[in-house]
Amino acid sequence: MLGLSALTWFVIIVAGYALLLLILPREYMWIPFVAVVVAMAILAYHIVPDETDDLYRYYGMLDIMRERGKAGLDYIVNLNWYNWQTYITFRYYFYFLSFFPNNHYLAAVTIFIVYGLMFLVMYKAARRYQVSKGYVLLGTLFFLSTYWFYDTASGIRNGLAFAVVIACAYYHLAEKRNITLCLFGYVAACLLHSSPILPVALVVLTLLTMKFNSKFINVIMILGLAAGGAFIQMIAAKSHSEFISSIAEKSVDHSADSGMSTNTGFLVNIVTLVIVLIVIWYFSVYYDRDKATDPMYRFYRYSSTTAFFMIGCLFSSLIFLRFARWILPIMGAVLFMVGMQKQADFVKKQPPNFIYTGEKKMVLRVRTQGAMLLVYFAYICVHFLYACVGSSLIWMHF
Numbered sequence: 001m002l003g004l005s006a007l008t009w010f011v012i013i014v015a016g017y018a019l020l021l022l023i024l025p026r027e028y029m030w031i032p033f034v035a036v037v038v039a040m041a042i043l044a045y046h047i048v049p050d051e052t053d054d055l056y057r058y059y060g061m062l063d064i065m066r067e068r069g070k071a072g073l074d075y076i077v078n079l080n081w082y083n084w085q086t087y088i089t090f091r092y093y094f095y096f097l098s099f100f101p102n103n104h105y106l107a108a109v110t111i112f113i114v115y116g117l118m119f120l121v122m123y124k125a126a127r128r129y130q131v132s133k134g135y136v137l138l139g140t141l142f143f144l145s146t147y148w149f150y151d152t153a154s155g156i157r158n159g160l161a162f163a164v165v166i167a168c169a170y171y172h173l174a175e176k177r178n179i180t181l182c183l184f185g186y187v188a189a190c191l192l193h194s195s196p197i198l199p200v201a202l203v204v205l206t207l208l209t210m211k212f213n214s215k216f217i218n219v220i221m222i223l224g225l226a227a228g229g230a231f232i233q234m235i236a237a238k239s240h241s242e243f244i245s246s247i248a249e250k251s252v253d254h255s256a257d258s259g260m261s262t263n264t265g266f267l268v269n270i271v272t273l274v275i276v277l278i279v280i281w282y283f284s285v286y287y288d289r290d291k292a293t294d295p296m297y298r299f300y301r302y303s304s305t306t307a308f309f310m311i312g313c314l315f316s317s318l319i320f321l322r323f324a325r326w327i328l329p330i331m332g333a334v335l336f337m338v339g340m341q342k343q344a345d346f347v348k349k350q351p352p353n354f355i356y357t358g359e360k361k362m363v364l365r366v367r368t369q370g371a372m373l374l375v376y377f378a379y380i381c382v383h384f385l386y387a388c389v390g391s392s393l394i395w396m397h398f
Contacts, residue, residue: 006396045108065098089192117167139337145384148325150392162326164189173298269324283339
C-alpha cells in the first residue's frame, strides 16, 4: 500500500493517533478514537493471509457461500467445518460477510468491530471519570502496543468473541446499562467460539462474590483451574451436547500441558500480566474506597479476578495466551486511566501536609506516582518495540 510495508503502516497509524490526540482538545478525543479504528480496519482489509493462517481457510468458505448462497452455507454446516453445527454465531457471521464483494472485508469488518468496541469502552470510561488527556494517551497506547492486532485479523474468532465479552462486561458491571443486550452478547460470543465461556464465567463469579474478601477470591482463582477442567470433563461425559463436548475437548488439549512455555512471546505476556497486577495493586486503594458508590469497582473486581485466574493458567499456555492477548490490554488501559484520575482527584481534596500526616497506604501511592508512570510508560515502549520486531506483526504483509 503506497509502497510501504504493512508493519510500517501499523507504526504510522499508532504514531498518527498519538499525535492527533495530543493536538486536539480533550472534548474532541472521539476524533482520534474513530480515526484509529477506521485506519486499523483499512490496514486489515489489505492484509494478504499466509496459507497457514485461519483467514486463508476462511476465504475458501466465503467463496463457497458467495458462489452458492444459502446452499453453500448448508453444505458447510452439514460437513460441520469448524463445528458450525454448534457455533451458530460463527456460521451466520460468515454468511453475512459472504454478501460483501470480496473476502478482504472479513478481516476489515472484524477489526472494525473489535477495535471499535475496545475504544468505545475506553472512551466511555474516560468521559465518565473526566480523565485527563495525558492519562488517556498512556492508557490507549498501552492497549495499542499490547493488543495482538494480527492474531485478531488472521484468526477472527477469538479476538472477536473476547472483544464482545469484555465490552459487555464493562457495560454490565461499570455502566449498569443495556443489561439485556449484554446478556445477548455473552451468549452470542459463546456461540462464536468456546473460549469466551471462561471470561463470561468470571463475570458471573464476580457478581456472586462481590461481598466476599477479594484476596480470598484471588487465591481461589489461582487454585481453581485444575478443578474446573475436571468438572468440565465430568459434565461432558454425562452430556450429549456438542457445545459442552467442544469445550471439554479443548480442556483436555490445553489445560493439562506438561509445563509452562518458555518461548519469548509467552514470557512477554507474563510480563504484561505482571504490569497489570501492579496496576491493580497500585490503584486498589482508590477503587476500594469508592466501592460503595462507584460501579467501576465491579469492573475492577472483575479485572482482579481475571488476572489472578491467569496466574492459575500459567501451565495452560493456550488459555493464558488468549487472555493475555485479548483481555489484559483493555483491562490494563481502563484501570490505569481511571485509577490515575481517581488519584489526582483524591490528592486535590487533601490538606497541604497530607504527604506527612496522611494514611500510610495513600501516602505511599502518592510518593511513588512517578515510579508508577515510569514503569507503565517504559513497558509501553518496550512492548511496542517487541510488537514490531518479534510479535506476529512481522508476518503481516500486503
